[in-house]
Amino acid sequence: MIVVTGAVGFIGSQLIEKLNNENFNDIIAVDNFDREDKNKNIAGLKISKRIDRDQFINWLDLNGQKVEFIFHIGAKTDTTLFDVELLTKMNTEYTKSVWKLCIKHQIPLVYASSAATYGLGEFGYDDNEEEIPKLKPLNPYGQSKQDFDVWALEQDKKPLFWVGLKFFNVYGPNEYHKGRMASVVWHAYNQIKNTDAMKLFRSHNPEFKDGEQMRDFVYVKDVVDVCLWLMHHRKDSGIYNLGSGKARTFLDLTKAVFKAMDKPEDISFIDTPEDIRDKYQYFTEANMSKLVSIGYNKKFHTLEEGVDDYISKFLI
Known part of the structure; x- marks a missing residue:
C-alpha cells in the first residue's frame, strides 16, 4: 500500500x-x-x-x-x-x-x-x-x-x-479548483481565452519594473x-x-501562455490588491x-x- x-x-x-x-x-x-x-x-x-x-x-x-x-x-x-x-x-x-x-x-x-x-x-x-x-x-x-x-x-x-x-x-493539470490560489498560468490562460488580453500586477517595489517580479x-x-x-x-x-x-518573470510566463495559445500579446497592469501588497514576494x-x-x-x-x-x- x-x-x-x-x-x-x-x-x-x-x-x-x-x-x-x-x-x-x-x-x-x-x-x-x-x-x-x-x-x-x-x-x-x-x-x-x-x-x-x-x-x-x-x-x-x-x-x-x-x-x-x-x-x-x-x-x-x-x-x-x-x-x-x-x-x-x-x-x-x-x-x-x-x-x-x-x-x-x-x-x-x-x-x-x-x-x-x-x-x-x-x-x-x-x-x-x-x-x-x-x-x-x-x-x-x-x-x-x-x-x-x-x-x-x-x-x-x-x-x-x-x-x-x-x-x-x-x-499544471488539475489545479482548476484552487480559485485564487491556482497558478498564474491557469489564470492567464482563462483571462486570455475570455478577453484576448492579460492584466498583471503592477510593481510596488522600485527595484522591479512592472511585470518583472520573479518566481520559481x-x-x-x-x-x-x-x-x-x-x-x-x-x-x-x-x-x-x-x-x-530558475527564477522567471511574470512577463516571461504571460508571453509563453500567449504563444502556447497562438494569440497576439496584449498585456497591461493593475495595482496589486492591498490585502496582499505588504506580503508580496518579488523574487523566489x-x-x-x-x-x-x-x-x-x-x-x-x-x-x-x-x-x-x-x-x-x-x-x-
Whole structure:
C-alpha cells in the first residue's frame, strides 16, 4: 500500500497517476471527498481505498504495518487565510500525527512543505537545515509549514526515511479548483481565452519594473518525478527545495501562455490588491544543489516547455 494524502487535489492526483503509470496500483487515497468537481481528478485512476482525512489517523494507527510509503501532500494551502488555529490544526498538528505513526510503524514519509516558509527571502532560498529556524514566513499558511519543519528537525526520533519538500510555484493539470490560489498560468490562460488580453500586477517595489517580479515556476510533472525518485531512493533524509532552480518573470510566463495559445500579446497592469501588497514576494528561486547532490539528475522543464505542454495537452 502507498498512501497519498490530498489525493483529489492538484499535486496529489497527479502523483497517483504517476504511481499508476509505474504499476503502483494499491493506492490509499486520503482527502475530503465532498467536492464532486475535485473528485474527477482521480476518476479512472487505480485506487484501492478512499479514506476521509478526518478518519485517516485512526486508520493509519490500525493499518500502518501494511503501508509501504506515505506521501503526505494534503494541506490547507490558502495563503490569504488568517485562521491560525485552523492552519495549525490542519497543517502542523496533523502532520505531527502522521510523523509519529510513521515512526511507530516504520513507514518512509515524504511530506509537503512550502517555499512560503522563506518569506521575503531575506535569508536566501537555500535548504540548509541549520538556517531553517531563522526563516520568517509572511502569512499564517507559511508559518504553519515552517512550524512543522522546525519541529521535525528538532526531533530525536524520526521516521526511517523522511523528506520535507519545499514546493515553489507549482503549475499544471488539475489545479482548476484552487480559485485564487491556482497558478498564474491557469489564470492567464482563462483571462486570455475570455478577453484576448492579460492584466498583471503592477510593481510596488522600485527595484522591479512592472511585470518583472520573479518566481520559481515549476511544472507539476517535474514535482511528481522527484517524489517518485525519493520513494525509490530512500536515503539522505531531510528538507529539500523543489523548484525549477530558475527564477522567471511574470512577463516571461504571460508571453509563453500567449504563444502556447497562438494569440497576439496584449498585456497591461493593475495595482496589486492591498490585502496582499505588504506580503508580496518579488523574487523566489530555489537553490536545487542539495537535491542534485544526492543523485537527482533528471532535467526539469523550462517555463516555456511546461506552459506549452500544460496548455496544448490539457487546456485547449
